[in-house]
Amino acid sequence: MANRKHIIPLSRWRQLSQAVCLLLFLFLFSKTDYTGSDQLEYAVNIIFRFDPLIATAVMLAAKSVVLLLLPALILVALSLLLGRFFCGWACPLGTLIDLVHPLLKSHNPALDTRFPRLRYGILAFLLSAAFFGLPLVGYLDPFSLLVRGLTLAVEPAINHAATSFFTFTYQKAPALVNLVTEPLYDFLQATILPFSQKHYHLVYLSMAILATVFLLELNQRRFFCRNLCPLGALLGLLARFGLMNGAGGNDACGRCTTCRNICRMGAIDEQRHIDMAACTLCLECLDKCPRSTIIFNWKKPLTLQTGYSGSRRFFLGSLTAGALLPLFTNVRGLAKVTNQRLIRPPGALGEKEFLSLCVRCGECMKVCIGNTLQPVFLEAGIEGMFSPKVDSRLGYCEFNCTLCGQVCPTGAIRELQLTEKHTFKIGQAFFDKNRCLPYARGIPCMVCEEHCPTADKAIKFNETMATNDRGQQVQVKQPFVVAELCIGCGICEHKCPLPGAAAIRITNAGETRSPDKALPVASAGYG
Amino acid sequence: MDRRTFLHHVFLWTAGLTVTIPRFRVSTAFAGQSSTSRLAVGKDIDYGLLVEKTLAALNGMNAFIRPGDKVVIKPNIGWDRSPEQAANTHPLVVKALVEHALEAGAAKVQVFDRTCNEQRRCYKNSGIEDTLKGLKNKKVSLEHIDQRKFVPVDLERGKSLSRMEIYRDVLEADSYINVPVAKHHGLSRLTLGLKNSMGVIGGNRGKLHFNLGQKLADLATVVRPTLTVIDATRMLLRNGPQGGSLNDVQISNTVIASADPVAADAYATTLFGLKPEEIASTKAAYDLGLGEMTIDNLQIIEV
Ligand code: SF4
Ligand code: SF4
Numbered sequence: 001m002a003n004r005k006h007i008i009p010l011s012r013w014r015q016l017s018q019a020v021c022l023l024l025f026l027f028l029f030s031k032t033d034y035t036g037s038d039q040l041e042y043a044v045n046i047i048f049r050f051d052p053l054i055a056t057a058v059m060l061a062a063k064s065v066v067l068l069l070l071p072a073l074i075l076v077a078l079s080l081l082l083g084r085f086f087c088g089w090a091c092p093l094g095t096l097i098d099l100v101h102p103l104l105k106s107h108n109p110a111l112d113t114r115f116p117r118l119r120y121g122i123l124a125f126l127l128s129a130a131f132f133g134l135p136l137v138g139y140l141d142p143f144s145l146l147v148r149g150l151t152l153a154v155e156p157a158i159n160h161a162a163t164s165f166f167t168f169t170y171q172k173a174p175a176l177v178n179l180v181t182e183p184l185y186d187f188l189q190a191t192i193l194p195f196s197q198k199h200y201h202l203v204y205l206s207m208a209i210l211a212t213v214f215l216l217e218l219n220q221r222r223f224f225c226r227n228l229c230p231l232g233a234l235l236g237l238l239a240r241f242g243l244m245n246g247a248g249g250n251d252a253c254g255r256c257t258t259c260r261n262i263c264r265m266g267a268i269d270e271q272r273h274i275d276m277a278a279c280t281l282c283l284e285c286l287d288k289c290p291r292s293t294i295i296f297n298w299k300k301p302l303t304l305q306t307g308y309s310g311s312r313r314f315f316l317g318s319l320t321a322g323a324l325l326p327l328f329t330n331v332r333g334l335a336k337v338t339n340q341r342l343i344r345p346p347g348a349l350g351e352k353e354f355l356s357l358c359v360r361c362g363e364c365m366k367v368c369i370g371n372t373l374q375p376v377f378l379e380a381g382i383e384g385m386f387s388p389k390v391d392s393r394l395g396y397c398e399f400n401c402t403l404c405g406q407v408c409p410t411g412a413i414r415e416l417q418l419t420e421k422h423t424f425k426i427g428q429a430f431f432d433k434n435r436c437l438p439y440a441r442g443i444p445c446m447v448c449e450e451h452c453p454t455a456d457k458a459i460k461f462n463e464t465m466a467t468n469d470r471g472q473q474v475q476v477k478q479p480f481v482v483a484e485l486c487i488g489c490g491i492c493e494h495k496c497p498l499p500g501a502a503a504i505r506i507t508n509a510g511e512t513r514s515p516d517k518a519l520p521v522a523s524a525g526y527g
Numbered sequence: 528m529d530r531r532t533f534l535h536h537v538f539l540w541t542a543g544l545t546v547t548i549p550r551f552r553v554s555t556a557f558a559g560q561s562s563t564s565r566l567a568v569g570k571d572i573d574y575g576l577l578v579e580k581t582l583a584a585l586n587g588m589n590a591f592i593r594p595g596d597k598v599v600i601k602p603n604i605g606w607d608r609s610p611e612q613a614a615n616t617h618p619l620v621v622k623a624l625v626e627h628a629l630e631a632g633a634a635k636v637q638v639f640d641r642t643c644n645e646q647r648r649c650y651k652n653s654g655i656e657d658t659l660k661g662l663k664n665k666k667v668s669l670e671h672i673d674q675r676k677f678v679p680v681d682l683e684r685g686k687s688l689s690r691m692e693i694y695r696d697v698l699e700a701d702s703y704i705n706v707p708v709a710k711h712h713g714l715s716r717l718t719l720g721l722k723n724s725m726g727v728i729g730g731n732r733g734k735l736h737f738n739l740g741q742k743l744a745d746l747a748t749v750v751r752p753t754l755t756v757i758d759a760t761r762m763l764l765r766n767g768p769q770g771g772s773l774n775d776v777q778i779s780n781t782v783i784a785s786a787d788p789v790a791a792d793a794y795a796t797t798l799f800g801l802k803p804e805e806i807a808s809t810k811a812a813y814d815l816g817l818g819e820m821t822i823d824n825l826q827i828i829e830v
Contacts, residue, residue, distance in 0.1 A: 036651050170675050369645045398645050400607050446714040447733040451643060455771030497733030
């Protein structure tokens with residue numbers, strides 16, 4: 001990049017790149033859905049595969065090379081070459097933060113990064129915890145945070161607002177208004193609105209976390225990127241040892257601190273040296289420098305890198321914390337008895353492996369057409385928060401669908417072929433005969449049997465006499481579950497017409513992924 | 528209160544209005560029934576031809592549709608199953624009916640179902656979406672159910688139900704053509720025309736399973752097809768209503784058509800080797816005077 005004024009300022013090109021990347025991201029986000037073919041064409045999962053933070057943490061946790069995540073090496077190479085450009089030119093979260101910044105400007109902008117060591121501490125902690133068995137990287141990875149927040153809170157809320165508005169106009173407004181609003185609604189549905197209204201647990205929590213990232217702008221510009229982002233920290237480290245170098249001001253600058261004042265990353269110190277671990281190459285300084293002094297090039301400077309060199313104690317402390325905390329995970333009650341309602345998506349790996357690989361991105365919950373995949377709160381321990389579980393009362397797993405395995409960026413849910421999916425047991429249905437109408441009250445029902453999708457129905461029935469509410473004997477069909485046929489799809493629990501809890505419920509007993517949960521078989525001595 | 532009504536109320540409250548529930552009045556006075564119900568049964572391996580000749584036996588589609596009519600054709604698209612699996616109405620039967628409706632001068636032909644599995648998967652994998660798209664006719668629409676269109680309707684003659692939410696387009700249609708697929712059903716033994724009309728009602732349908740037969744008959748007092756065409760081209764004999772195994776499917780290449788919904792169901796029942804009165808909904812509808820179920824009283828035209 002040359003040391004002269006450009007007809008189109010370089011920062012404009014950066015903004016263009018940011019806009020393109022954001023739009024691409026949003027396009028992929030909205031396409032992460034069933035669109036008429038069993039095989040997905042597009043999904044946001046691609047950005048996760050370029051994320052070196054996720055790749056490192058996941059491979060440390062899994063203690064193996066995860067091939068799906070190797071594209072991250074591309075970003076590593078690019079960062080060695082171009083510095084932390086990704087944060088300035090491409091990251092959708094960074095772009096969104098830049099976009100909201102004008103609305104949330106702080107009144108006394110702090111030039112120096114508030115907690116310059118924090119992000120390294122976070123990075124060290126996350127990686128060491130991942131290695132020692134406490135996979136937490138998804139909580140703070142910027143893509144996970146963003147996709148999850150959009151999936152679990154923002155998109156459903158937007159759709160709800162739109163539906164409410166157009167329901168109101170449809171039912172209450174004069175026909176004339178509907179001439180305008182109905183085509184508009186059609187258009188929005190065909191373009192940006194999701195196909196159906198989704199409902200999620202942890203909506204407020206997801207929304208609050210995402211909102212906090214933006215609200216921190218009130219404290220200082222790009223607060224998240226400067227102080228917290230572990231991916232930014234990692235890319236910054238690469239940049240520091242990489243080739244890209246920014247030559248900042250010099251003695252001739254006199255009292256001018258224009259560059260320092262406009263730097264959104266606080267990367268320029270009082271001597272106007274540029275810290276490449278912080279600089280995201282937004283190039284504002286290069287455009288605005290009155291003397292055109294600032295140059296970015298590939299020469300290594302002769303002087304030592306300025307900027308923060310991590311205090312050893314803090315860094316080691318974070319590493320140690322990451323190593324020690326996992327000790328406690330193995331002495332939880334959870335380590336012995338898992339929650340029976342913790343039902344994982346079809347194709348999910350064994351629990352320990354699954355949690356090591358799952359990065360809490362929410363992709364599977366976004367794509368799930370049954371709306372059955374829901375974020376876990378604490379049922380799977382503190383490291384399990386936001387990982388997916390099947391909530392069969394809220395939704396059910398479509399028999400012929402394999403989408404969650406297709407979008408999972410790390411393979412925590414592996415992609416099942418349809419034939420395999422048809423017999424992959426995610427759990428097992430159990431009747432609660434004290435509530436089930438034909439058993440408890442002699443009332444015919446069998447909605448569960450009607451919906452059970454296995455070709456040889458897993459729910460069968462006996463026609464027998466039962467006592468009804470009035471004490472009379474009535475003939476009624478009473479359903480029962482055949483364990484070998486049930487795959488735990490949960491449509492029975494979902495469609496059970498009882499209010500409140502269903503009279504048939506799924507637990508993770510017998511799930512294919514955990515051999516230790518195999519159901520007792522009569523022939524094996526349980527008779 | 529479901530989410531939709533709740534919203535509705537919130538909007539009304541915020542607008543400072545009181546809540547009034549809109550009602551849709553449907554006349555339940557019956558036109559004089561002819562003493563014999565005519566019924567056509569066709570057999571052919573070409574489903575287009577099959578529909579054509581069966582309709583011809585009832586004087587053609589012009590007997591049911593006048594030029595300019597708004598027509599609703601209601602197939603069973605309830606399940607994410609392929610045509611061979613016989614859980615949904617065959618796309619070619621639907622297509623032929625749509626074409627005949629257009630020929631008879633229909634101004635608009637709407638096709639829809641409130642599905643049990645995910646809507647897009649059902650429309651797509653039933654083959655109905657692609658088949659109808661292939662017609663490339665602007666008058667034909669295959670829309671997904673719009674929750675806003677369910678309106679409460681009083682069932683004045685209902686014995687087990689007094690009110691139901693019914694899809695507006697069905698109530699407003701000039702001609703409602705019911706096109707069920709004939710198949711097995713665990714609770715009600717078979718699902719035929721009367722059961723197929725469940726696809727036009729809103730709310731929690733599972734709650735209807737208690738005394739289902741009577742409730743279906745009650746529904747039939749207001750949702751009255753001008754024509755019922757029962758698709759028995761393939762019959763699902765076991766593990767209905769969604770099946771999944773081709774071993775449970777019998778190829779019969781048959782359709783049954785009648786203006787009398789009860790007669791159509793009654794006759795279709797005999798194809799399964801059952802008697803009409805064994806199906807609770809048929810019996811209840813007959814008792815309500817909605818049609819004929821005694822096979823001997825039917826004028827059957829075989830083609
Ligand atoms: S849980 Fe079932 S319905 Fe949901 S995405 Fe996975 S396979 Fe599809
Ligand atoms: S979970 Fe229920 S509906 Fe699904 S296979 Fe088992 S019994 Fe059938």
